[in-house]
Amino acid sequence: MKNKLRNGIALSLIPQIILVKWLAGHPDWVERFYSNGIYPWISQFFRSLFGWIPFSIGEIIYTILIVLIFRYIIRNRTKIKTQPLVFLRDNIMVLSVFYFTFHIMWGLNYYRQPLAITLAVQEKANYQDIKKLSEALVAKTNALQMQITGDSIAIVNLPYTRNEIFDKTIGGYDGLGVQMPFLEYPRPSVKKSMFSIMSSYMGIGGYLNPFTNEAQVNKKTPVFRFPVVVGHEIGHQIGYSAENETNLIGYLVTLKNEDIYFQYSAAAYALAYCLNAVNRTDEKDFEALYASINEGVKKNYRELQDFHEAYENPFEPIFTSIFSTFLKANNQVDGVQSYSRVVHLLVGYHEKYPL
Structure with missing residues (x-):
C-alpha cells in the first residue's frame, strides 16, 4: 500500500470522530436511519452467514489477529525502533479502519434513542x-x-x-x-x-x-x-x-x-x-x-x-x-x-x- 493512501486512511480518523460525535447529538436520526434502517440488514446478514456454525468465527479471527500482531512486532522490531513515526502512522491507520468498521457494523447503536x-x-x-x-x-x-x-x-x-x-x-x-x-x-x-x-x-x-x-x-x-x-x-x-x-x-x-x-x-x-x-x-x-x-x-x-x-x-x-x-x-x-x-x-x- 502506497504511503499517500496510508496517510489518507490515518488522517480520515479525525473526520470520522467528528461525524460520530455529531450523530450523538441526533439520536432520532440514528434510531430511524441506522438502528431501524441499515443495522437490521447488516446484523441479519452476518447471523445468516455465521449463525449455523456451532463455534465462534469471531473468536477464531480475534485469535489469528493477536498472533499476527505479535508476529509483526517480533519480525519488524528493528524497523519499529528506527522508524517510530512510520509505526505510529500505521497504527493510526489500523485504528481508523477499526473505528469505521466498528461503527458501521454495530457501534452507532450507542447513539440511538434511549x-x-x-x-x-x-x-x-x-x-x-x-x-x-x-x-x-x-x-x-x-x-x-x-x-x-x-x-x-x-x-x-x-x-x-x-x-x-x-x-x-x-x-x-x-x-x-x-x-x-x-x-x-x-x-x-x-x-x-x-x-x-x-x-x-x-x-x-x-x-x-x-x-x-x-x-x-x-x-x-x-x-x-x-x-x-x-x-x-x-x-x-x-x-x-x-x-x-x-x-x-x-x-x-x-x-x-x-x-x-x-x-x-x-x-x-x-x-x-x-x-x-x-x-x-x-x-x-x-x-x-x-x-x-x-x-x-x-x-x-x-x-x-x-x-x-x-x-x-x-x-x-x-x-x-x-x-x-x-x-x-x-x-x-x-x-x-x-x-x-x-x-x-x-x-x-x-x-x-x-x-
Whole structure:
C-alpha cells in the first residue's frame, strides 16, 4: 500500500470522530436511519452467514489477529525502533479502519434513542420507589422459589443444559417480539464462548462480536444466572448497546418466558440489582429486606458469589477499568456503573406494568 493512501486512511480518523460525535447529538436520526434502517440488514446478514456454525468465527479471527500482531512486532522490531513515526502512522491507520468498521457494523447503536422513550417509561427513580420495588421483588422471588421447590430452604437448580437455555431464550424472544416488535429477533445465533475460562477471570458474562454479530456467552456462568445473561447478549445483537438497556431486555425476555425457572432467574436477577441500590443508601433497610428472602434464594446468590470468588484475580480491576473506559468513550458516561442503572428502568417499567 502506497504511503499517500496510508496517510489518507490515518488522517480520515479525525473526520470520522467528528461525524460520530455529531450523530450523538441526533439520536432520532440514528434510531430511524441506522438502528431501524441499515443495522437490521447488516446484523441479519452476518447471523445468516455465521449463525449455523456451532463455534465462534469471531473468536477464531480475534485469535489469528493477536498472533499476527505479535508476529509483526517480533519480525519488524528493528524497523519499529528506527522508524517510530512510520509505526505510529500505521497504527493510526489500523485504528481508523477499526473505528469505521466498528461503527458501521454495530457501534452507532450507542447513539440511538434511549429505550425508555421507546417503552414510554421513566428512567429516574427515588429511593422510596426502589425500596418499594425491592419489596415486591422479594415477594415475587420467594413465591417462585417455593413454587419450584416446595421448601423455602431448598436451592433452585435449573434442569436444563446451556443449549436448551439458548433454545428457550430464543423462544422467549419470539413471544416478546409479538408484544414489543422492536425486540424481534430474526435469524437467531447465540454461542458458548471458547474463551469462557479467560472471561471468568476477567469478570465477563458474555459479549457481542460487533464484526461478525455473534453473541458469545460465558459457559462457566452458573446455570441459575445463565438465562438472563443469554437474553442480555441477544439484546446487544438486536441493536441495543447501552448496558442498562440490555440488562432490562434480558430481564424482560426471561421474566416473560413461560418457563417458571426462567421467571425465577429473572426475578432473582432484578432483586439483586435493587438490593444493591438499597444498600448504597440505607444499610438497615437492606438488612431487613435481605432477612426476608427465602434461604433457598440466598443459596443461589451464594452460588453466584462462590463462582466469582473462584475466578478472582489481581488483574480483574485492570480489565474492569479498561472496559469502563471503553463504555465511557461510547456514550455511557457511567462506565461499568451503567449496568446498575437498570434499577431506574426497572422502577419505571414496573410503575407502568406492576409485578
